[in-house]
Amino acid sequence: MSNVVKSAFILFVATMISKVLGFFRDLVIGYVYGAGIVSDSYFAALNIMTIAFVSLLCVAIQSTYMPIYTSVESKEGKNKALKFTGNVINIIIIVSIFISIVGWFYTELIVKFFAAGFKGERLAITVQLTKIILFSVGIVCITYVLKSYLEIHDYFLITGLMPIPYNLSIIIAVLLSGKYGINMLAYGTVFAFFVQMIFLIPFCYKKKFKYKFNFSIKDKYIKQMGLAILPILVGASANQINSLVDKNLASTLPIGALSSLGYGYKLNIFVTGLFIATITSVIYPLFSKLGNSNNIKKLKMTLCSSINFVTLITMPISIGAFILAEPIVRILFEKGKFDASATIATSHVLAYYAIGMVATGFREVLVRVFYSLKDTKTPMKNSILCVAFNIIFNLILIKYLKAPGLALGSSISAILAAIFLMFNLRKKIGKLNGMSILLTIIKTFIAGIVMAIAVLFIFNRLNVINELLAFVVSVSIGAIVYGVLVLVLRVDSTDYIIDMLKSKLANR
Template sequence: MSKVAKAAVGLMAATLIAKMLGFGRELALASAYGASGTSDAFLVAMNIPAVIFTAIGTSLGTAFIPLYCDVNSTQGEKASLKFTNNVFNIVILICIALSVIGAIFTEPIVKLFAVGFEGETLAQAVYFTRVLILGLAFLGISYIMMAFLQVKENFIIPGLMPVPYNLLIIISILVSVKINPNLLPWGTLFGLSLQFVFQLPFAMKKGYKYKPYINLRDEHIKKMLWLVAPVLIGVAVNQINTIVDRTIASTLVEGSISALNYATKLNQFVMGMFIVSISSVVYPMLSKLSSENNKEKFNKSIVTSVNTVTLLVIPISVGAIILANPIVKLLFQRGEFDARATQMTAIALIFYSIGMIGFGLRDILGKVFYSLQDTKTPMINGIIAMILNIVLNVMFVRYTNMQLAGLAFATSISALVTIILLFISLRKKIGAFGGKSIVSAMVKSIISAGLMAIVTSFVYNTVANLLGTGFIKEAITLVVAVGAGAIVYGISILVLKVDEVNVILEKVKSRIKK
């Protein structure tokens, strides 16, 4: 197995563990608080520091790695470590300043994120947010440690970073139910600090040593700011979409924010498992090919990456649409999460799943442009999609009866528009890159997924009628239906001769022969 493949497999394994715990966190919250005012308040409180710094942290990580390599290659290890500590300390100061501002203006900030909150829900959200915003510094330096480890070719530890965070949240949820809901944010705050503490020993093994050094005039810091700006705006667009969705959801029936969140987490489980792992490994490869001006291999890598995502995501999205209700019921419906919450979450999941291919390809295409040192194109296209999302949100909620479904549908449409714009922009930038192969694979995948949907639906209804209801019986029914659908999809894409599948089969055959 190649070094790139090993890195991808290792990252997928780490991501699977982290995502399972993250999903366990959502199950614990759903079971303990259902789709209630408390769960809405807690989710908004968690979202605020994430929105404030996730965009900045992701952008810093994107810019940090190439600049670290530049300093290391031209000035040596000591200079690159000095640069790391400079970034580290500047981020701490920025986060402390943001925490102070957030603590002073907590209530107006919460009202900005959830305009429909009032009474006890608003009071809870303000308290939760005031506690969690204290963890901004830990959140910020966690991203720097993650970038440092990645530049040292350690992908597994950053992939496992959410593990202690999710464990602490699960514990705080279980304890808060028995004692007091106000304990929820304190466990989460402790979890935020552990994300940094968890990575630090591994970073030190790779040569990291802390020094209290700050130089705002460093030319690499100035260059970093220049590189970060477009990426920051592009990442912030996604966060703004989330804010808009949740803000409008706060004006709908109680539990709407929670339903959107649970449906989003199901989609993000798939995205995190496959898409992030693929893009994280493909990004440095594309950057290298771009710097070498190897256009043929560069274009081939684009086609392979896009088609791989297409073949994985389309059947998953179709399966989620036709089995949304039984999936949500099996995973969430227990404790305070009742049939009403199941119905709300399933509706959101169906309409989010329509745009799943958009969410997946958006990340891959974004990395393609970054590898070409073009950060402006994804930013511009992202802004266009954000405006479209806001307009559609208002239209679907105000002028139709879609309500919650409308918010999810608007997000899906904007994601699909984004990838269309990115494909057009990429064609203009580099010329023909294999668009016919991409369209062919997508059409074949859609046809195969259509056949899969028919078989899956038939098998599910047949087995459900035979076995009846009950957790174990419903789980068996779902597994059998999904298994039958997967077999049909696999056979169909083999018959239709999708290139990427043939390549995988040839590699498997060669391994068996050896």
């Protein structure tokens, strides 16, 4: 357990550093371009790369490569595993070249699929940027193979830090684009992906990685990987497809709506990427071991602890983001061309995304449990259900709330998807200690509401002096109030923290 905690802490710190720099990158984009045609076009072009390749194909490659590599190495040795890796890389290169060529000729069709409402100048600029960015497909996929190799060898710090060279390159490209033209945004993005890959290579070689030339699509491990990728692609696609649906519909709204939705979404995934992804990345191997050994009793206990911990962490952030959405956005983004109207629009998006934060955490944990039980069909069905709900609610809510309605639709679909997964897991393995989970939700919600009252009381009184000061002080006091209340209410997830603190004090 100590190794799991250590790995989680290392990954959390690395991810925090990367996320902070990522926010600074978005601040620079907002400062230079605000929420207008260029930012809409660039976010749409980057969105095509992110959804179609990084968040789907690359994640599927990583999820299938890791267990197969481990199996090959244990059965046939390191050299055979490296030969398999070389084969994967070579196939990626061939496929990515084909994708880039096809994408070059059909760029406008691709852009219209991802941003159906783009016309005129917005469409032209997006096509122009996308043509260039698509040439980084192979680079990104290879990067994720190298990332997987490092994580197999417990190099979580390096993989957590790999967004740093990427974000720095994007920041430089944004600043240079003012002088050298908007194409610099696309060239800078391709270069950023390349630098990210180069960043990992020395550490891979430090862990005995050697590129071995091999190309065979008939290799049994390649076939195994190919068959495994499809269900994982579908099972892991809910967030990405929902994001695509949101942004596609947002492209039909007035100029700036897509950018506001994008900024709000980035603030939302900061939480899921920093806290939820860190927890699930580290706990997944433990779920897998328990699933393989068929230790269902321990699996249920671990699941309950994981969900309660996710609730404990995300509940106050969800409530805090909802009540302080406007000052959060104003403090972070309102500079340069990012004006007050952009702040209001983005804050509404963030507030509605915040409603689904806890449910998103539940879903991510539950999906890992199904995978550990070798059940990929249920997450696939969940993805389809989640997308269907998202489309339905989006089409309804966009009429009344515009871009914020898309965020609310995503939150509602995340809640329903989490309920669906919980129900089906209970059918599969029996009772899930639901009373503990329900009590944790109720107790953390009560603590969160009291925290919110304290935060608003302090913020409103200090805001007349200075908004940043008011925000920092109110959030700090709110965190203390929440922490005290969850201890008083004896939330299940706090037991481990209390025991750890007692142990530390006893050792002094």
